[in-house]
Amino acid sequence: EVQLVExxxxxxxxxxxxxxxxxxxxxxFSSYWMSWVRQAPGKGxxxxxxxxxxxxxxxxxxxxKGRFTISxxxxxxxxxxxxxxLRAEDTALYYCAREYFWxxxxxxxxxxxxxSS
Amino acid sequence: xxxxxxxxxxxxxxxQSITISCTGTSSDVGGYNYVSWYQQHPxxxxxxxxxxxxxxxxxxxxRFSGSKSGNTASLTISGLQAEDEADYYCSSYTxxxxxxxxxxxxxxxxx
Numbered sequence: 433e434v435q436l437v438e439x440x441x442x443x444x445x446x447x448x449x450x451x452x453x454x455x456x457x458x459x460x461f462s463s464y465w466m467s468w469v470r471q472a473p474g475k476g477x478x479x480x481x482x483x484x485x486x487x488x489x490x491x492x493x494x495x496x497k498g499r500f501t502i503s504x505x506x507x508x509x510x511x512x513x514x515x516x517x518l519r520a521e522d523t524a525l526y527y528c529a530r531e532y533f534w535x536x537x538x539x540x541x542x543x544x545x546x547x548s549s
Numbered sequence: 550x551x552x553x554x555x556x557x558x559x560x561x562x563x564x565q566s567i568t569i570s571c572t573g574t575s576s577d578v579g580g581y582n583y584v585s586w587y588q589q590h591p592x593x594x595x596x597x598x599x600x601x602x603x604x605x606x607x608x609x610x611x612r613f614s615g616s617k618s619g620n621t622a623s624l625t626i627s628g629l630q631a632e633d634e635a636d637y638y639c640s641s642y643t644x645x646x647x648x649x650x651x652x653x654x655x656x657x658x659x660x
Binding site for chain 2: 467469476477478479482491492493494527532533534535536537538539540541542
C-alpha cells in the first residue's frame with residue numbers, strides 16, 4: 433500500500449525557516465517524480481514544487497523561487513522541502529504527492545505550516 | 550486569481566449528470582493533454598480522478614469521465630450519488646514559468 437506521511441510543520445515567525453519531510457513507503461520511491469502541493473486555509477490547491485527521480489531536475493512556483501528548495505534522499509525514501517524567508521502567505525497545509533502520468537496520483541494527509549508573529 | 554477558471558459551484562440531483570468546466574489558454578489546457586482532475590472531501594486529501602484529459606486511474610468509478618475541447622477541459626459525473634458531493638479541482642501543465650497550475654475549485658452539491 434502506498435503511504436506518504438508528511439511531518440515538520442508548525443508555527444514559525446515571518447522570516448523564519450522550516451524543513452518539511454515526507455516519508456514514502458509501499459512503492460519504489462526512486463522511480464517516481466514527487467511533488468509538494470499546498471492549500472491555504474479555506475482556499476484551493478496550489479502546486480509548489482516537484483523533483484525528478486534522481487533529483488537532477490527541480491521546478492518551483494514563481495512565488496517560492498529563491499526561498500524554497502525541494503530535495504530527496506532515495507536511500508531513505510524521503511522527500512523534503514526546505515522553506516526559508518517564510519511569509520504569512522505561505523501559511524497552508526502542505527501535501528506531498530507521488531506523480532503519475534503528469535498528475536499527482538497519491539497524496540499524504542498533509543502537514544500544517546503557520547507563519548505568524 | 551487561479552490560472553485555470555472553474556465555476557465556483559455546481560449542483561445536481563441523485564441520478565443526474567453534471568459537467569464541470571476548466572478553462573485555460575493555449576499555453577496550458579489547449580496546448581497539452583496533461584489535464585488532471587481531483588476530488589477533495591472536507592478535511593481529506595485530494596484524490597486523483599482523471600489524468601491525461603480522459604484516463605481514469607484504477608479504482609475510480611466509470612461514472613467519472615474527462616474530455617477537452619480547445620482551451621476548455623471538462624469533468625462529467627454521471628448517475629450522481631450523495632458521496633460525489635465534494636470539491637473538484639482541475640490541473641494542467643503550462644508552458645509558463647510555473648509548470649503546473651490548478652483551477653480555483655468547484656463545489657459540487659448533490660441536492
